[in-house]
Amino acid sequence: MKLCLSDSSVRHSYFVDGLPVEAAMKSCRQLISRLLPLRKSSTLARVNASSGHVEVQEEQGSPLKYPQVWLRDNCQCAGCFHSATRARKSHWERGPLNIGVSQVGFNQEEQQLEVIWQDKHRSTFDIAWLRERDFGEAARKRYLQEVYKPPAQLWGKSDFEAVRREFQYQDVLQQKAVLKDWLEALAVQGFAILKGAPNDINVAKHLAKRIGYIKRTTYGDVFEVKSKPNAGNYAYLMTPLPLHTDMPYYEYKAGINILHTLVQSESKGGANTLTDGFYVASQLQKQHPQDFEVLRSVPVNWFDIGHDGDDSKPFHSLWRAPVICLDADGGFARVNQNTTKRDSRFSVSLEQAVSWYNAYDKFLAIAQSEAVEFKTQAGDVFVFNNLRMLHGRTAYEDAPGNKRHLVGAYVDWDIIYSKLRTLKFPNAKD
Ligand code: OGA
Ligand code: NM2
Ligand code: ZN
Ligand code: ZN
Secondary structure: OOOOOOHHHHOOOOEEOOEEHHHHHHHHHHHHHHHOOOOOOOOEEEEOOOOOOEEEEOOOOOOEEEOHHHHHHOOOOOOOEEHHHOEEOOOOOOOOOOOOEEEEEEEOOOOEEEEEEOOOOEEEEEHHHHHHOOOOHHHHHHHHHHHHOOOOOOOOHHHHHHHOOEEEHHHHHHOHHHHHHHHHHHHHOOEEEEEOOOOOOOHHHHHHHHHOOOEOEOOEOEEEEOOOOOOOOHHHOOOOEEEEOOOOOOOOOOOEEEEEEEEOOOOOOOOEEEEEHHHHHHHHHHHOHHHHHHHHHOOEEEEEEEEOOOOOOEEEEEEEEOOEEEOOOOOEEEEOOOHHHEOOOOOOOHHHHHHHHHHHHHHHHHHHHOOEEEOOOOOOEEEEEOOOEEEEEOOOOOEOOEOOEEEEEEEOHHHHHHHHHHHHOOOOOO
């Protein structure tokens, strides 16, 4: 019996007579159907005459529906599917589109949909597996929100206190449940603050490793944010940093930014500024739809030229992308903004350039009016979604005996979401 990412797999840890609850329920059902051989079928399978879709009607709820081609494509038999690697074996022999269903039935005892195909091939599908893959809107939505990605909760300045999450550094390192909550906060609220980290330059690295793998960039494994002589990056000065995302000049831009404060400035400044770029984009879309469209479509040249990192190799990074990038569903995927990293080369038409400046001006006005400010203390780790949040810093002054010092590291979202899913669904099989 396979367990999958259905509600039942979340309850996998409950056992009845030594059997996982789903398996125990299955043997109960088998027993009942043996004891009551005349009992009427409770689940029905049929091919819908008008749509051609295969429908499985359980005792309750609306029918589960599947295209015939999808069922054939996803046949789970050993000839079609290699279960150990969860892989379809097909080389696409042009079969699935051309072979229709000849007969369908529901096996009550096995709780399986049985399909006999026109070429006599046979497939069986467990009901739990089918429910998990129901094409109905509610099931698709549940999968996307619970398994794929928790939906982002966009926030403006007035929501800041309500969305602000804090965790203890040691708890994140030692407790899986806290690690999960922290990663979920990064996905949903877009940022979180860890408290109580030791005065150790490896904190950011440890956190990246706790998630999975650090993202190595042209700035090294980790980078030190402090005022440096011969600074090669604007962040390594004491100047204010305008609201920005790091690395818009990368196609594979860093997913999250982990900024550990080792020494905070005793001067008035050195505070963080933060605004939710997805919220800003959504406000722009509402208030100025045409400007939104411009920022969504006009590619900007982002650049980074210099040398840095452990080995001080020279780099010449370029990436052209709009300020607002959408995903295939039309949702917000990534915001690019960094005034210090925007190239003076702008490879678009004169007309596009002029309308872009007008739209950008509106975007930044909203970003600035929705920005919050707070000042981390030594031992705080400020972590945020670098695809979504705009962050900045107020100007500060180092003094003898007080040199502001942060250590930063990056991790990609592929690694973070994967870790989050393994924490939420430790027994996922397929
Ligand atoms: C950076 C940065 C924030 C800070 O280095 O890119 O945003 O507080 N630093 O210095
Ligand atoms: N640092 C901190 O995008 C940027 O260049 C912002 C990145 C230098 C790694 C700063
Ligand atoms: Zn098969
Ligand atoms: Zn930054």
